[in-house]
Amino acid sequence: MNSQDSTTPGPDETRRMFAARGLKLTHQRLEVFCELAAAKDHPCAETVWRRVRERVPTISLDTVYRTLAVLREYGLAARVPVDGDMARFDGDTAPHHHLACECCGRIDDLPLGEFDPAVLPEAVSAWGRVRDAQVVVRGICRRCLESGEHGPTRSDADQTPS
Amino acid sequence: MNSQDSTTPGPDETRRMFAARGLKLTHQRLEVFCELAAAKDHPCAETVWRRVRERVPTISLDTVYRTLAVLREYGLAARVPVDGDMARFDGDTAPHHHLACECCGRIDDLPLGEFDPAVLPEAVSAWGRVRDAQVVVRGICRRCLESGEHGPTRSDADQTPS
DNA sequence: TTCGGTGCAAATTATTTGCATCTGG
DNA sequence: CCAGATGCAAATAATTTGCACCGAA
Numbered sequence A, B: 001m002n003s004q005d006s007t008t009p010g011p012d013e014t015r016r017m018f019a020a021r022g023l024k025l026t027h028q029r030l031e032v033f034c035e036l037a038a039a040k041d042h043p044c045a046e047t048v049w050r051r052v053r054e055r056v057p058t059i060s061l062d063t064v065y066r067t068l069a070v071l072r073e074y075g076l077a078a079r080v081p082v083d084g085d086m087a088r089f090d091g092d093t094a095p096h097h098h099l100a101c102e103c104c105g106r107i108d109d110l111p112l113g114e115f116d117p118a119v120l121p122e123a124v125s126a127w128g129r130v131r132d133a134q135v136v137v138r139g140i141c142r143r144c145l146e147s148g149e150h151g152p153t154r155s156d157a158d159q160t161p162s
Numbered sequence C: 001t002t003c004g005g006t007g008c009a010a011a012t013t014a015t016t017t018g019c020a021t022c023t024g025g
Numbered sequence D: 001c002c003a004g005a006t007g008c009a010a011a012t013a014a015t016t017t018g019c020a021c022c023g024a025a
Helices: A011-020 A027-038 A045-052 A061-073 A122-127 A142-146 B011-020 B027-038 B045-052 B061-073 B122-127 B142-146
Strands: A097-101 A107-110 A128-141 B097-101 B107-110 B128-141
Touching: A011 A027, A027 A045, A027 A061, A045 A061, A107 A128, A107 B122, A122 A128, A122 B107, A122 B128, A128 A142, A128 B122, A128 B142, A142 B128, B011 B027, B027 B045, B027 B061, B045 B061, B107 B128, B122 B128, B128 B142
Parallel strands: A097 A128, B097 B128
Antiparallel strands: A097 A107, A128 B128, B097 B107
């Protein structure tokens, strides 16, 4: 497949991926898609919007929501399985795991070779069809621990709160 | 079929657990707590409310929300890490895993001996303090597969839709 | 008796949707 | 040219909160 993180799909690659699925590629969609693909912090819809707006000042938040829904529907994006007030998105659809801070809301990728989703007990195939299996670790990140800001603080943003 | 694993805390046990944490035990709290402890379907707040209301007709939905928040704060309940429109709760705070159907929203416990959360790479302890680590499997349950009702249907309820 | 819990209703917040307009293919 | 995408604003849906009253300790 594509390389680790160096290959953030460029405009050409993106155009091809959209065409392959019969999706219309608009300026907004291109920017949302590339922004999400480049992001490593699993942003929420509003954060994607805030970032894309710097390049496309006229894009509306609901277009971002609609685009994210479409990307998800066509397997070009995924929602991270975390419990929180807002949905978090991931441009990396390859199977991997996550670390989520319950204090500041940051979500990081978790390199974990130990766990192989393919090795699920047969009870699972009896349950139904698996789309994805991942390990979700919840805790308090070092930054929050050091700033003494931990606690049931269930904060908010996923980006710099500036 | 409430006591499969013996420990659905009764009123006495509950009274003790609350007292141990300096929590006032009201009629409503007792019912919410026992209802959640007995549930095996990881209900959302409204479902807990609907069920408890059969025994306490006057309980309000926001009391259920507040109670669930308190239980969570004191480690007597947990939120299931799934992405969805509503929060799902679990009265079982012992480490275990989950299976979530993306079609009907049902969530089941996943018996999985293979994966031991204790065996996390050192990279995790460098990241911060872990509160819990679990495997989350997302897919389509057998019932949905057979009823042909699968698809990006991201349904709703966690209980009988009646 | 007292402080915290509860119910009601209004407020917030995230996300969705109707509609007229615009645009990629 | 035209089906589908966008922007705006209003509509939903889930969850929270202010406030006066009530009940457990």
